[in-house]
Amino acid sequence: xxGYPFFIFVKQKVCAYTQRIYFSRxxxxxxxxIIMFMWLAARQRPDFHTINxxxxxxxxxVLETVFTAILGFLVEEKYxxxxxxxxxxxxxxxxxxxxxxxxxxxxVKHKAKLQEKVKTLFASIEAAGQQEEQEEQGRDLPELGxxxxxxxxxxxxxxxxxxxxxxxxxxxxxxKKAVRVLRKDLLPRLQKYEQNQAIxx
Numbered sequence: 001x002x003g004y005p006f007f008i009f010v011k012q013k014v015c016a017y018t019q020r021i022y023f024s025r026x027x028x029x030x031x032x033x034i035i036m037f038m039w040l041a042a043r044q045r046p047d048f049h050t051i052n053x054x055x056x057x058x059x060x061x062v063l064e065t066v067f068t069a070i071l072g073f074l075v076e077e078k079y080x081x082x083x084x085x086x087x088x089x090x091x092x093x094x095x096x097x098x099x100x101x102x103x104x105x106x107x108v109k110h111k112a113k114l115q116e117k118v119k120t121l122f123a124s125i126e127a128a129g130q131q132e133e134q135e136e137q138g139r140d141l142p143e144l145g146x147x148x149x150x151x152x153x154x155x156x157x158x159x160x161x162x163x164x165x166x167x168x169x170x171x172x173x174x175x176k177k178a179v180r181v182l183r184k185d186l187l188p189r190l191q192k193y194e195q196n197q198a199i200x201x
Contacts (some may be wrong), residue, residue: 004044004046004050005042006058008040008041008042008044008046009046009051009054009058009059010059010066011040011041012027012031012037012040012041012051013027013051013054013055013059013063013067014066014067014070015036015037015040016030016037017067018067018070018071018074024048024049024051024052024055025048027048027051028045028046028047028048028051031045031046032045151190151194152187152190152191152194155182155186155187155190156187158182159179159182159183159187162175162178162179162182163179163183166179
């Protein structure tokens with residue numbers, strides 16, 4: 001976590017939780033895509049591994065207290081309503097690597113329940129986060145473009161498959177054009193890029 005100021009992580013994490021963004025991969029995605037989070041991160045882009053280590057190591061013992069205090073302040077000042085964040089029976093369920101929030105019927109009406117609800121939420125986040133980590137096996141979210149990269153070898157195989165299709169449909173003009181662009185333009189450019197990258201190390 002060297003290079004990232006402590007206060008940046010605090011702001012990111014607390015803001016994310018107030019927006020019901022709980023998981024490290026989702027927070028990393030928000031830092032890349034949402035202007036508010038970009039500003040809070042001071043244009044720095046810690047990956048989800050770094051964010052997760054911050055949560056589980058440096059802030060493990062105090063994050064719940066900080067979040068509870070800030071949420072309590074927001075409720076007291078009437079910036080938010082408590083029922084927007086917690087409903088009796090809150091739980092987090094995993095569904096195809098995506099998390100949906102299932103809310104019960106009874107709305108939390110007493111501020112005295114805030115701490116209890118935060119504690120329950122944090123336990124749910126921890127359990128769901130561990131399950132997510134097992135499923136993702138250290139990978140980032142696919143939409144961040146960091147889980148996999150297109151190589152010239154992969155593109156070559158794809159072009160070969162298209163060329164085989166073209167043999168069966170020689171009059172398919174759109175397919176023929178796509179194969180030509182891939183073979184004559186995009187594939188050579190990708191190969192050249194990889195060569196230059198190898199030279200630069």
